[in-house]
Amino acid sequence: MTTIVHDTSEAVCLSAEFNLYLKPIAKVTVSVALPQLKLPGKSISNWEVMERIKAMVAPEQFSALRISKSTMDFIRFEGEVENKTVVKSLLGRLDGKSIKLSGFTDVLKVRAVENKVDFPTRHDWDSFFRDAKDMNETLPGERPDTIHLEGLPCRWFSQKNSPFPDRPSEKVLIAVFETFGKVRNVDIPMLDPYREEMLDKNFNTFSFGGHLNFEAYVQYQEYCGFTKAMDTMRGMKLMLKGEDGKAVACNIKVTFDTSKHLSELALKRRTLERMKLQELERQREEQKRQAKEEEERRKEMERKQKEQEEEEKERKKEERLRRRELKLREKEQRKTLKKVRRQQEWEQKKLQMKIAMEERRLLLAQRNLESIRLIAELLARAKALKQQQQEKERAERKEQERQEQARQKEELARLQQLEACRRKQEEELRRVEVEKDRSLELQRREKELRERLLCNLMKKSNDGSTKPPGTQEKVPTKEASIPGGTDEMLEVLGRLNGVKAAESKEKRVSKSGAQAHASGKNRAMEERRGVEERKTGREGRREEAARIYCHDGIQKPDPTNQSSTIILQSPVKPVAMDECREMTTPEGTPAADAYPRKILEYMEGFLISKTMFTSCELGVYDVLLGAGRPLSAEEISQAIGASLDGTERLLAACTGLQLLNTHKDDGRVLYSNTDQASVYLTRSSPLSLFQSIQYNSRTIYFCWHHLTDAVREGRNQYERAFGVSSKDLFEALYRCDEEMVKFMQLMNSIWNICGKDVVRAFDLSPFKAICDLGGCSGALAKQCTSSYPECTVTIFDLPKVVRMSREHFVSEADLRISFHQGDFFKDPLPEADLYILARILHDWTDERCIELLGRVYEACNPGGGVLLVEALLHDDGSGPLTVQLYSLNMLVQTEGRERTAPQYSALLAAAGFTNIQHRLTGKIYDAVLGHKEVRD
């Protein structure tokens, strides 16, 4: 332990070079006798006693004071002071003095003596070596020549400016201790790297001041060097004076070596051991090196293996990437190839269409030219004909005048005849009047006769039997049976009736004479009256019976039937004659004639459409368009693969329908398309209605066969027509892919013709994002993008329709049209400014329509709208006929109907739309627009 030295006056120089000094140690021992403690629990404080001792030596001071022993009887202190000179006066202040502690009556006696230093004397080492049997005093190290030093501070003995300031140097040690004589050998065990292992001891010892201490052996060549060193260091401590003048001191332990530490033998032994240890270390080093090498090799192998694995991994990854890239490239190539092919096909198609159009235009132009020539020729002929006609007319007029004169003559004769006839009729009437009077007279006489006869009969019966008294006379009635004499009676009546029948017949004849000119026409009226009479049932039958009776006069009248008696008096119904007059037109043509003509026309309707469908499906118009010149029936029949006879009849009917033109060529009949047929009935025309015609012919007509059932039941006829349930309407319509494509083609075709009209019925330019709900083949979407260059259209439809539309109808290059698949009754609808529902609502009931429109309203952006595209009925449902028929079509095919504009407005309003307007396009389909208010 090092202490600071304030007073260096007593220090003697050991080595001026290394600023090392020796300073005498000044230590005293102070003993304080303790009294007998009488009071229990009372004790004397060592600390208090120490403080009293420190106080007693003042103004001198202990540089250190510590308790070395403490018992019940005394306390012993060991104190150190800076200078030896102070010891005496200090002892004087303490020795024999006493201490009085407060609380204790007894005083404490103090004894103080100077400390004796424990250091070997000359006698000690002389006697040691003299007595040591194993020592040979002739040999160095085995005699008193070596001092053993312990507790030397390492730093004080290190080389100046050494990189290891804590490492003592043998050179410094020698230089310091050669002060006392020539040094033979020194040893600092801590410098030997093997010594710790040899001695199994740790040299890194620290003194309390924090400095590393070391032990050392210094062997002098001469005994006097040894003794001088020992004598000089006795009772001394080592002191280092710094360059700043401050000094520190430490106690060191100095003895003479008794262990032969620096003897030849010990040196040899240590050298051997060192060598052994060096060898061991070398081996260890070698092992370590080998182990390290092994480890490195292992690590290297592992590293290489890892590298290989990494490389393999990398290779595989690269391979994978390469393959993927290859695949992608192939896919890309395939795609590009497909695109190019599609583009080429499209270009080719376009080219073909263009060629076809050009050819058609050429054909039309040729035909126009021909027509112009023909018209010129016709005009010339017409002029000649007109002149002939005028000539003829003049001749005819003359002939007519002549005929008129003859007719007037005839008329005069006829009038004269009629006058004669009238006169004859008047005579006849007069004669009839006379007859009537005679008949009345006869009736009167009949009555008299009847009464007389009855009187006679009653007289006879009164004469033959006695009347019982009080019995009243019975008055005979017309209906009463006539007992006895009946035959006679009947004979009279029969005669009378005979007269009457004859009279009636006369009357009829005279009447028919008066109306002789109308007799032929009356037959029809009679027939009609017959029908009327059949209708009136029992009464009619009675009249009929009565009339027969009346006319023929041979049947017995039913005496119980009153009406027969009435009719008997009025046999011809005047009403029947009135009816006859009503049903006769002024010119004398029966009105019924005009009615069946219409019906016949309608009946022909089916035959007409079937003729058009068939000629289309057989490809008559395509063949004629392709030929580019008029063809004969033979050529056409060969081209369409049909019988000549059938083809001729079909062509004739098509000509009658103005779908074909005929031309005469050398007595042969040639056929060509009319313009309408070329544009609408050929397959390749951009405005072709071929697909619609085919769908009508092959699908819709099957449902129409069951129109009667549809009307009776009020529902569609899918199940009857195709055997599929129509519970899910579009599942039934799309019962297979082929049917679906046909339906889509049907939907597609109409918008090429009137799509522009419906999308331009209103100005839709404010709506940028449009969603075509149930947009199907996208035909209307294309019309929107071409009419409104800033809009984009999303086609929403069922997944399979979207797939088909992508594949067959909408090109990927059309970037403004996209698709969204789903069910518009179930799935979320995409956001949009405008929703188009073209021919959607007419498929559904009012309830379903409101449900769908409600969903549209929810999805619609505020300020947006909905456009309905439908065929509108007149407000009172009275037409147009096409829409009325479409409504029937909806009945046989769907759940819906065609509606009037107010009906659609009501549906839109029910869903929340406002400001509803409609526009008629003048074509089949019209438009209704509703708005969603901004505040919503």
Ligand SMILES: C[S@@+](CC[C@H](N)C(=O)[O-])C[C@H]1O[C@@H](n2cnc3c(N)ncnc32)[C@H](O)[C@@H]1O
């Ligand atoms: C009569 S078509 C009209 C097609 C098209 N709007 C037009 O006018 O050409 C009805 C369309 O609605 C579609 N559709 C029917 N039910 C549907 C549903 N539940 N969800 C989505 N689309 C549906 C059909 O696939 C079909 O394309």
